[in-house]
Amino acid sequence: MIGTVFRSEDVPVEDRFDYWRELINRTTAPSDLNSDHAADFWAEQRLMELGPVKVWPTSFLPARFLRSARLVRQSDPEEYHISLVLGGGLGLDHVGRTDTYGPSDLWISDTSQPYEVVPPDAGDHRVITGVGVEFRKVLLPASPDRVRHLLGRRLPGQEGTGALLTGFLTGLSRECDTLQPSAAPRLGAVLLDLLAAWFAEILDTEDALPPETRHRALIEGIRAFIRQNLHDPALTPPVVAAAHHISLSYLHRLFRDEGVTVSATIRQQRLERARHDLANPALRNVPVHDIAARWCFTHPAAFSRAFRAAYGIPPTDYRHRAHLIAA
Known part of the structure; x- marks a missing residue:
């Protein structure tokens, strides 16, 4: 906190x-x-x-x-x-x-x-x-x-x-x-x-802004765009680059300087949204595969592997544990 x-x-x-x-x-x-x-x-x-x-x-x-x-x-x-x-x-x-x-x-x-x-x-x-x-x-x-x-x-x-x-x-x-x-x-x-x-x-x-300030503001703008469009299956690095009127290579360079890739950022944020939904008591009756699909994970087995790699536990077990704690 x-x-x-x-x-x-x-x-x-x-x-x-x-x-x-x-x-x-x-x-x-x-x-x-x-x-x-x-x-x-x-x-x-x-x-x-x-x-x-x-x-x-x-x-x-x-x-x-x-x-x-x-x-x-x-x-x-x-x-x-x-x-x-x-x-x-x-x-x-x-x-x-x-x-x-x-x-x-x-x-x-x-x-x-x-x-x-x-x-x-x-x-x-x-x-x-x-x-x-x-x-x-x-x-x-x-x-x-x-x-x-x-x-x-x-x-x-x-x-x-x-x-x-x-x-x-x-x-x-x-x-x-x-x-x-x-x-x-x-x-x-x-x-x-x-x-x-x-x-x-x-x-x-x-034009009077320091280059580093413009750079960091651009990065934050790109991250905000990604957050707002996570539900869209068409959200890809070329789409992100086009939305900000920059080249794909420049987009990759921006994120490389941050120590991540664009694709990994999109994937991680989608996993985090799915994790949040799995812990939401209001969604306890929504099947795990439906929550995965909401965040563009269309193959349940691939989602389960990615979730476990990110959080160390399968999504079904995570949901069960989160609801026990909330109760």
Whole structure:
């Protein structure tokens, strides 16, 4: 597991909002927080420290965050904050811009400038979910003057590098229980490269990116494409190369530098998806060969051999063991 977890159920009811407020102010730049639901508050949050980047998936009942000019003067970590909204909605008032953000929207705020974050309907009891990211402004190659034009704007997370960033952050949230702490620095480096590439794309300064940043962002984009198309039997190295407008030989060279092959990456990820399905109690009555076929393993015997080679146990035995543990 990577990161530390807060669940409001672990705290007495009367202390839940105050505890969460303290946690938020340790995680981010200090703000004044209040909520119409403070008397019976609910929240979950995980803080992942990935080298120089903090990532915190969170879910909470509607609350308001006010970072006033007074708080800016008192304490400024000089960070950029990225918010990805996954469920519900939030409004932001920052540097003279006011807007409302919904699922798959991203926004950027600067801890050196006051801001206010508010739910569209403070009395609403629907949970808000999202992912927050903090990193020092000096880590971004873009100049603060250029970034200022992006502050408080609604930025889509469904296309281009924004989609890669959204996919990476939601993947971190989904897989955090299986990630090892030793992976944190590498994940932080990948995230910083994606952030730099995203900022460069929306600022139209991609030519100014260091070659190594463009290289790592391309690799992550290719990996995301593979993850999104694992169910497609036509997913092959030539298809991957064509989708990214690069030659097949260059694609193989990129993965060779990573110490793997493209085909092995596709195969390993399909096996991992199959393993996840085999452990899913909701799929306990789906035949093993049907789960294998879902992930493009059309020959049951070949799937069984590949699964055993990867995980040291036949798929049927793995399913039985996983369901016993879950029970």
